Amino acid sequence: MIDVVAEYTEAAPGRTLVESGELVAGSMARTAAGLLFNDGSAKVRLDDALAGWLRRTATTADVDPPALVSSRARCRAGAALAFAAELSVTRAHQGRAVRTDGFLTPGPGDRAPADEVAEAAVLAARDTTEEWRVRHLGYLLAEAAVSSDLDAAVVLRGLRLATDLTGRQWVLLAGVGRRERTPLPMTPVPQDPRGWTAWGALEDLADLQRRGLLDPPPATPRPGGAALPRLRPVDLRLTRRGVLVHRLLALDFVRDPAVAAALADLS
Known part of the structure; x- marks a missing residue:
C-alpha cells in the first residue's frame, strides 16, 4: 500500500x-x-x-x-x-x-x-x-x-507593464475601464492633498498618466504661472497601453467595492 x-x-x-x-x-x-x-x-x-x-x-x-x-x-x-x-x-x-x-x-x-x-x-x-x-x-x-x-511579445509587454504597477493602480484602471456602466466622480482630484492616503492615491494616478496608461497626460506648468486645469476622474480614459493591461488582466472582474475605495482615496 x-x-x-x-x-x-x-x-x-x-x-x-x-x-x-x-x-x-x-x-x-x-x-x-x-x-x-x-x-x-x-x-x-x-x-x-x-x-x-x-x-x-x-x-x-x-x-x-x-x-x-x-x-x-x-x-x-x-x-x-x-x-x-x-x-x-x-x-x-x-x-x-x-x-x-x-x-x-x-x-x-x-x-x-x-x-x-x-x-x-x-x-x-x-x-x-x-x-x-x-x-x-x-x-x-x-x-x-x-x-x-x-x-x-505583446502579452509579455503587457505583463511587464502590469507587474510594475501598484495594486491600487490596477484598481484605478479597472474603474476607468468600466466608466460606461459605473460613472466616474466629477469632483476634481486635490492638487496638494494633506492626508497621506490621498497623496499616495494621487501619486498612483499621476504615475499611470506618466506611463501612458491613462489620458489625459499630466498637466504641464503654463507660461506665467497660470493655474493648471483641475483633473476630474470623469475626464480619464484608457490609452492603448491601458486597454492592453486592462484586457489581459481581465480587470472587469475587480470587485466594485474595491474600485469605489480606490476612487474615494482620490478625494
Whole structure:
C-alpha cells in the first residue's frame, strides 16, 4: 500500500501544485486540478491544447521551481494556474475559441511561445505579496489563449507593464475601464492633498498618466504661472497601453467595492 501511494505522489507533479493553490484560490483550486489532469471528476472539459499547456506549465513549475521558494509562494503559483483554468471555462462558455495559430504548440526544444508567457506569469504570481493580484495574473493566461491578435511579445509587454504597477493602480484602471456602466466622480482630484492616503492615491494616478496608461497626460506648468486645469476622474480614459493591461488582466472582474475605495482615496 505504501508503494502505491508513493507511486501516485511521484506521478502527480503539477497537480499537487495546482491543488496547493487552495490556500489562495479556495476550493476551486482542487476542481481546477481535476479539470487539468482529467481525473473524470470535472463536469466540463477544456480544449485539449489549452489544458495541455496549463498542465505542462504546472508540471514544470512543480518539478523545477526556483531556488528558495517559500511554501506560500508555491501556493500562489498553483492558484494562478487554477484561476487560468477557471476563466478558460468562462471564455469557452462565451464562445471564444482557443487560438490555433501555433501560440500553444511546442516547437524546437519542446517549448511553445505560450510557455514563455506562462513562466513569466507564474513567476509574477509567486513574487507578489498582494495575493488578490494572483487571480488576475492567472486570468492573463486564459485571455492570452483566446486572443489571436496578441502575440507572445505583446502579452509579455503587457505583463511587464502590469507587474510594475501598484495594486491600487490596477484598481484605478479597472474603474476607468468600466466608466460606461459605473460613472466616474466629477469632483476634481486635490492638487496638494494633506492626508497621506490621498497623496499616495494621487501619486498612483499621476504615475499611470506618466506611463501612458491613462489620458489625459499630466498637466504641464503654463507660461506665467497660470493655474493648471483641475483633473476630474470623469475626464480619464484608457490609452492603448491601458486597454492592453486592462484586457489581459481581465480587470472587469475587480470587485466594485474595491474600485469605489480606490476612487474615494482620490478625494
